[in-house]
Amino acid sequence: MTMRTLAIALSLTIVTLFNIAQAKPAYTTDQQAYLEAEKAFKQGKSTEYQKLKQSLANYALLPYLEYEEIKKNLNKNSRQAVDDFIQKYESSPLSNRLRWDFVRLLAKANKYDLMAQYYSFGSVTSYDCMLLNHQLKQGKPISALSEQISNLWNVSKSQPKECDSVFEKWIDNNQLQQDIAYQRFYQTAHEGPVGLLSYLKRYLPRDEQYLADLWLKVRRNPKVVTRSNFFPGKNPEKEASLLVYAVKRLAWDDRDDAYSAWKRTQSRIPLAGGHTSDVERTLFLALATENNAKAVDMAKDHINDYLDDELVNHWKLVTLLRTENWQTITELYDLLPFEQQSSEQWRYWYAVSLDHLGKKEEAKILLSDLAKERDYYGYKAATRLKLPILLNHTPLIIPEETMNSVRQSANVERAKELYAIERYLDASREWRSLMSKLESPQEFHAAAVIANQWGWYNQSILTIARAQSWDDTDIRFPTAFKDDYIRMGKQVQLPPHWLMGVARQESAYGPRAVSPAGAYGLMQVMPNTAKTFARKFQIPYSHRSDLLDPAINIQMGSRYLQMRYEELEQNPIYASAAYNAGKSRIEQWKTFGRYPTEIWIEAIPYTETREYIKRVMTYRQVYALKLGLDDDIFEYILTTETGDKK
Known part of the structure; x- marks a missing residue:
């Protein structure tokens, strides 16, 4: 890998x-005493707490009790207690947690000199500004702080109110340089809130403030750049960035419209080579991801361009695969940097291209080497050559010391x-x-x-x-809960190793995994899905925490995969992709055309879902090997077609 x-x-x-x-263990004597000590402390039972704490003098979690004691009594005079704790438990995250507790208390108490000794500048913007303002009040020259203030001001968002007075003094003392004003304006124009542009307009030279008005129009509707009188031509270099931004935004909304707009408008204002390259890169990616015919010509026209750009090269490859342009694939391969040539993906497709061009022996040598690998392309290579698919297990050897x-x-x-x-x-x-x-x-x-x-x-x-x-x-592919997966696989009539492969990808096999999006457990099930499935399949469920029970989660996740499988033509690629990206996106991607399944997978528009599919299929095969089961998923990938006919 x-x-x-x-x-x-x-x-x-x-x-x-x-x-x-899976099962809640019985607590040891020390663990039980620790939990009782916590409870006694919270309830204010001092005598009971102290007795329990003494019994835990050599227990690993004693620092957690001491932390709660200090935190409860923390005040501006707690410096010695804080220092002692930080030094004593330097290896624990509790050390840094207490440091931050103390910083927050000192900030609230306006004890800035002491706060500065515990705070790392750059961690929290409001605290940075508090300390800068304090230094200014103490008489430090604003010129000495100008660089720090400039870095805080020059961002594409509004900063906290604690920064207002610092920024006012900095600007009033003529510390704001014109190049910094430009930088913030153009950062905000491209990615910041529209409202901030109106504020930043005042810091542009008077003869360039019209650019802020143009940017406001473009941010609201990028199609305005296609109007013949939109660009006044007062400052062509800076107006060019408006055109670049607008076409790049249009490219992901309406490919054909963006392409036409670019052809019509690029001659109106002078563009630097970087501008043209930037727009055409985005246009190509947008067109290629939707299998637009214009992408084919662009891929060929730019065969020598963007060679360091892995994403562009991937979509050149996809475009050429769709048109079975094997010769051009080999030519592109020869142009790639060594690092990309060495990747499993490019080695595989180069070998396949050679095979199509009649160079069978050379292709076989390359595929035979790939077939030794335990990964997506290695397993495809082995299947092509009808070689055994390998697990390549080598246990770790760790010195006892x-x-x-x-x-x-x-x-x-x-x-x-x-x-x-x-x-x-x-x-x-x-x-x-x-x-x-x-x-x-x-x-x-x-x-x-x-x-x-x-x-x-x-x-x-x-x-x-x-x-x-x-x-x-x-270690990398645990088989815990395999009996649950085997039992559930029989119920939903799906291979248990497929279910395990999904769990391995979704949560790294973590029963207590909780994603930022709010998906829970081994198979990352959403609570709303769980409510629906609980009613439909009589699965015990009352609260999202139930999804942290492997048995319940496996039922929910397996039923969800089964549903997608049945909805999407009993196609394992569609079903796996829908598990990650949702059914509606799969329905959309199907319309981009019917191709050999392995090419359709390469052409999945979302990089995340494309890589997800490759890993799930690989993990599915790995778990089949570990369970001693046969699996034909890579045969399926190599011998079927996927997608709708255009």
């Missing part, structure tokens, strides 16, 4: 790292106890702190094994990825 693949995979699977074993050292680290000991008492957020914070301290691959391996032994599968998977170690498939 490449680092790019890892980045995509992590950008899609990193969710709130909560996890739990490394294992013991990591297991005995304070972060691990605290994380273990927090995990056991179901404090998943705090356990995750301790684990992140641990990750920042580990150095060697062996240390990451040890941590991954430890998390796996606890049943903290998603954390284990992400930890081993930090070491770029891919071959211990027991």
Whole structure:
């Protein structure tokens, strides 16, 4: 697996790292005493609390009790207690949490000199401005702070009210440079709120303030640039950016209209080479993603351009695959930078192109090498050559002293106890702190094994990825809950290894995973979906927390995949894509044309969904191997067609 693949995979699977074993364990004596101490403290039972705390003098979670004590009594005179705690528990995230508690208290109390000793400038804009304003009141020259103030002012959004007086003094003292005013204006024009443009207009030279009015019109309706009298020609260089912005926005709304607008208007004002390149890149991507015929000519016209741009090269490839232009694919491959040529995707399609061009032996050699890999293109290569699909399992070998050292680290000991008492957020914070301290691959391996032994599968998977170690498939592809998946697979008549592959992609096999979008559990089920399915299939469900129960979540997620499978022609590619992107998008993408399934997959417009499909299909095959089951998904991908006929 490449680092790019890892980045995509992590950008899609990193969710709130909560996890739990299926059955709630019995608490140890120390764990029970800790929970009782917490309760006594909250209830103000001082004597009982102190007695329990004394019994926990050597317990890993003692810092959490001490933190609550200090926090409860925190005031502007707590410096010594804060310093002592930070020094004593430097390895724990509690140290930084207490630091921030103290910073917030000092900010509220206007104790800025002391606050500055604990605060890292640049962390919170309102605090930055509080400290800058304090320094100005203390007599520090505004010129000495000008760079810091400039960085705060020069953003494409409105800043907090705490910054108003600082900015006023800075501007009144002629510290605002014209180039900074331009920068903020053009940042805001492209990506900021429209209302802020009216405010920033005053900082442009008088003879250029008309540009703000033009930008307001373009932001509201980019089609205005097609009017013959829209560009007054007073400042062609700066007016050019209006045209570039407008056409790029139009490109994703109405491809043909944007293309026509570009052809009609680009000659009206002089454009730099960068402007033209920027617009035509966007136009090509927009046209190619919807299989517009104009993309074919653009791909050929720009065959030598954008060669460092992986996304553009991907869509050149897709356009050429759709037209079966095998010779041009090989020519493009030869032009690519080595890093792109070395990717599994390009190696595979180059080999396939050679095969179509009659260079069978050369293609076979390349595909045979790819077939050794445990990934999407490796499995396709093996299937093409009718070779065995390989699991390539190699267990980790970890020195005992490394294992013991990591297991005995304070972060691990605290994380273990927090995990056991179901404090998943705090356990995750301790684990992140641990990750920042580990150095060697062996240390990451040890941590991954430890998390796996606890049943903290998603954390284990992400930890081993930090070491770029891919071959211990027991850690990377856990088979927990397999009986639930096998049982549910029979009920919904879908392969259990497909269901497990979806879970592996959706949550990194984390039963307690909660996404920013509010999806829960192993298969990332939305609460609204759960309510519907609970009624329809008599699945016990009363609250979203029920989705953190693997048995319930597996039922919900499996039923959802089955529904998409039945709705979308019993096509496993459609169903998997719909699990990620929704049914309506799949219906739209189907209309872009009918092609061999492996080409249709490459032509999925959303990069996220395209990579999602490739990983789910790969994970499905991996889990089939681990369960000892046959699977023909890659045969399906290579021998069928997908999409609607135009």
